[in-house]
Amino acid sequence: xxxNSPILKxxxxxxxxxxxxxxxxxxxxxxxxxxxxxxxINMLAxxxxxxxxxxxxxxxxxxxxxxxxxxxxxxxxxxxxAQSPPGTYDxxxxxxxxxxxxxxxxxxxxxxxxxxPFDDMLYKDFQQxxxxxxxxKLFSMMVRFGHLGVSYNKNAISAEEAMSYSCFWKPEVxxxxxxxxxxxxxxxxxxxxxxxxxxxxxLNDSQWDKVQKTTLSLRPxxxxxFDYGGTFNxxxxxxxxxMCGIGDWITGVLEKDGAPxxxxxxxxxxxxxxxxxxxxxxxxxxxxxxxxIQYMLSPxxxxxxxxxxxxPGFAITKSxxxxxxxxxxxxxxxxxxxxxMANDPVTLVKEGRIHYRNIPVQQTLEDWNDFWSxxxxx
Amino acid sequence: MSVSKQPAKTPSSDSxxxxxxxxxxxxxxxxxxPIVIWQSLFFIAPLFFLxxxxxxxxxxxxxxxxxxxxxxxxxxxxxxxWDSYGLTIGLATLATLVVMTVAFPAAYTLAxxxxxxxRRWAIFLLIIPFxxxxxxxxxxxxxxxxxxxxxxAMLGYIGLGPYIMLNTKFGTIVGYMTLTLPLVIIxxxxxxxxxxxxxxxxxxxxxxxxxxxxxxxxLPLAKTGFIIAAVFCFILSFGDFVSPYYLGGSxxxxxxxxxxxxxxxxxxxxxxxVVAVMMMVTLFIVAFGGIAAAYRRRNA
Numbered sequence: 001x002x003x004n005s006p007i008l009k010x011x012x013x014x015x016x017x018x019x020x021x022x023x024x025x026x027x028x029x030x031x032x033x034x035x036x037x038x039x040x041i042n043m044l045a046x047x048x049x050x051x052x053x054x055x056x057x058x059x060x061x062x063x064x065x066x067x068x069x070x071x072x073x074x075x076x077x078x079x080x081x082a083q084s085p086p087g088t089y090d091x092x093x094x095x096x097x098x099x100x101x102x103x104x105x106x107x108x109x110x111x112x113x114x115x116x117p118f119d120d121m122l123y124k125d126f127q128q129x130x131x132x133x134x135x136x137k138l139f140s141m142m143v144r145f146g147h148l149g150v151s152y153n154k155n156a157i158s159a160e161e162a163m164s165y166s167c168f169w170k171p172e173v174x175x176x177x178x179x180x181x182x183x184x185x186x187x188x189x190x191x192x193x194x195x196x197x198x199x200x201x202x203l204n205d206s207q208w209d210k211v212q213k214t215t216l217s218l219r220p221x222x223x224x225x226f227d228y229g230g231t232f233n234x235x236x237x238x239x240x241x242x243m244c245g246i247g248d249w250i251t252g253v254l255e256k257d258g259a260p261x262x263x264x265x266x267x268x269x270x271x272x273x274x275x276x277x278x279x280x281x282x283x284x285x286x287x288x289x290x291x292x293i294q295y296m297l298s299p300x301x302x303x304x305x306x307x308x309x310x311x312p313g314f315a316i317t318k319s320x321x322x323x324x325x326x327x328x329x330x331x332x333x334x335x336x337x338x339x340x341m342a343n344d345p346v347t348l349v350k351e352g353r354i355h356y357r358n359i360p361v362q363q364t365l366e367d368w369n370d371f372w373s374x375x376x377x378x
Numbered sequence: 379m380s381v382s383k384q385p386a387k388t389p390s391s392d393s394x395x396x397x398x399x400x401x402x403x404x405x406x407x408x409x410x411x412p413i414v415i416w417q418s419l420f421f422i423a424p425l426f427f428l429x430x431x432x433x434x435x436x437x438x439x440x441x442x443x444x445x446x447x448x449x450x451x452x453x454x455x456x457x458x459x460w461d462s463y464g465l466t467i468g469l470a471t472l473a474t475l476v477v478m479t480v481a482f483p484a485a486y487t488l489a490x491x492x493x494x495x496x497r498r499w500a501i502f503l504l505i506i507p508f509x510x511x512x513x514x515x516x517x518x519x520x521x522x523x524x525x526x527x528x529x530x531a532m533l534g535y536i537g538l539g540p541y542i543m544l545n546t547k548f549g550t551i552v553g554y555m556t557l558t559l560p561l562v563i564i565x566x567x568x569x570x571x572x573x574x575x576x577x578x579x580x581x582x583x584x585x586x587x588x589x590x591x592x593x594x595x596x597l598p599l600a601k602t603g604f605i606i607a608a609v610f611c612f613i614l615s616f617g618d619f620v621s622p623y624y625l626g627g628s629x630x631x632x633x634x635x636x637x638x639x640x641x642x643x644x645x646x647x648x649x650x651x652v653v654a655v656m657m658m659v660t661l662f663i664v665a666f667g668g669i670a671a672a673y674r675r676r677n678a
Binding site: 175178227230234239373376377 | 457517526542624627641645
């Protein structure tokens with residue numbers, strides 16, 4: 001059969017193939033430019049912050065794409081940054097207590113305080129959060145916070161019992177007390193139980209010894225040490241009936257699903273986790289990251305943060321709280337984010353029942369970690 | 379008896395066969411090359427780096443090249459390291475004993491009591507669990523082992539329980555079995571299937587009782603495969619992170635968990651390397667000991 005079509009007749013010679021190939025390769029950049037590929041923003045954060053429920057709207061509006069790298073724990077974050085070249089991460093979500101170290105190591109850029117709604121903050125401490133400012137310059141912007149205390153199964157521990165860390169030693173929950181596997185919050189709680197109050201992180205030798213003894217006395221009650229998934233599952237299936245080292249950031253997700261669990265700030269006091277955004281040193285996308293931080297501080301961003309699928313956090317701005325009450329009053333009431341409620345997180349801070357999470361002052365993190373390993377093996 | 383006539387060797391035929399031998403040797407060398415390159419790049423070089431890393435130090439969360447003994451001194455002087463070490467060896471040994479014992483009846487049945495076709499299907503079914511993620515398989519045990527899970531629900535019908543199985547050493551052993559049992563059954567089956575059946579029949583014909591036949595005839599003949607199966611079981615259990623963490627509740631932690639803990643807090647990769655090197659040394663001893671035992675000939 002004879003083909004008359006020039007396409008069918010033409011033979012693809014090697015020279016022609018090379019020419020076509022070269023033309024295709026050379027035109028590729030123009031094709032992708034024509035489609036205006038989104039700008040990639042490298043994010044270093046706790047799990048959930050780069051997920052669609054938080055960033056999708058911002059991505060669509062600004063033609064950007066977040067590439068999150070997730071970590072668990074502040075020293076894990078510092079390690080990841082230390083091992084990466086400058087400019088690897090454009091936006092860093094840090095635990096409040098680690099911002100100081102990020103700044104000291106020169107890992108973050110200075111921010112322009114005028115860009116952010118400081119006048120709208122719910123509490124004056126949030127405007128000058130420890131470690132976020134140095135020599136009058138702003139280096140990190142707080143975006144959300146949450147409280148850690150007693151997390152418990154309501155069928156095993158009563159609301160009254162949960163008002164003291166002593167419920168962890170209750171004989172009925174022997175073998176059913178779990179730990180979130182990070183020394184800082186758990187040992188902080190033991191320090192509060194020992195009566196160290198506001199000085200919970202600043203322990204002298206005898207106080208540190210006492211905290212260790214108290215913690216070791218809890219060991220027979222302990223049923224396991226868990227990561228986020230394990231903590232979540234063990235509370236959900238009832239294997240663990242009390243959990244040390246966490247708060248509403250985990251039980252809140254379960255509670256919304258109908259599980260009989262909750263978290264309270266006990267009479268000995270609770271610990272505040274604080275999350276703040278920083279711009280990574282050497283980032284070439286500082287402008288768009290700055291815009292993202294502003295977005296997260298806007299009422300819409302604050303609502304997204306409060307409703308985050310991975311773990312909820314409290315709003316830090318008045319307008320954010322007002323918007324949350326407007327769009328999701330049930331969640332606002334569940335978390336006490338309505339003015340006048342007894343468990344209003346800001347009221348708890350003002351009453352001095354909440355202590356900002358910090359790193360040990362008189363011991364090193366290594367000392368605490370060493371003890372934690374011993375404790376797990378005890 | 380006839381004597382074949384050998385062609386007379388000439389210098390040219392000698393050099394030709396020498397050239398052919400050289401060519402064949404070269405071919406053999408080239409064939410071996412990929413595995414040599416692979417092992418050098420991805421096993422020996424990282425192993426050297428791991429050992430070197432155990433002498434490095436961490437400053438400001440950044441690993442710095444050095445040659446200091448402090449990581450070794452630190453880890454070797456800690457009770458929790460030796461507690462984890464003992465626990466990990468104990469659990470891996472227990473898992474090996476349990477798995478080898480549980481696997482044997484299944485392997486014996488597959489090797490001697492079923493048709494070739496059934497055996498093939500059984501082997502195929504034993505491979506299927508490896509199609510799914512090990513982590514997923516471990517999480518599925520939550521539904522079965524939980525206090526409100528399937529086993530306790532069934533026991534509840536006859537008035538027993540509930541028993542705590544999750545976050546216990548029992549849970550860890552169940553996880554290890556999930557990982558190793560199918561593999562051990564397959565290895566045992568192949569070992570048993572390759573036994574010369576005439577020897578088993580001879581033992582039977584000579585009046586040897588079934589158990590005695592298994593102990594004195596079957597097991598010695600399958601010794602090599604059985605020891606290799608046991609070594610694999612031990613190695614996989616010893617190095618497993620998932621089961622002791624998710625089913626054992628990290629309570630107390632095994633060495634793989636200790637590695638993660640060490641890295642997680644303070645980015646102490648060099649100290650984690652110390653733990654890893656100790657694990658490697660232990661596994662080398664177990665593997666070489668096992669292989670030596672497997673191929674040792676009985677003295678005449």
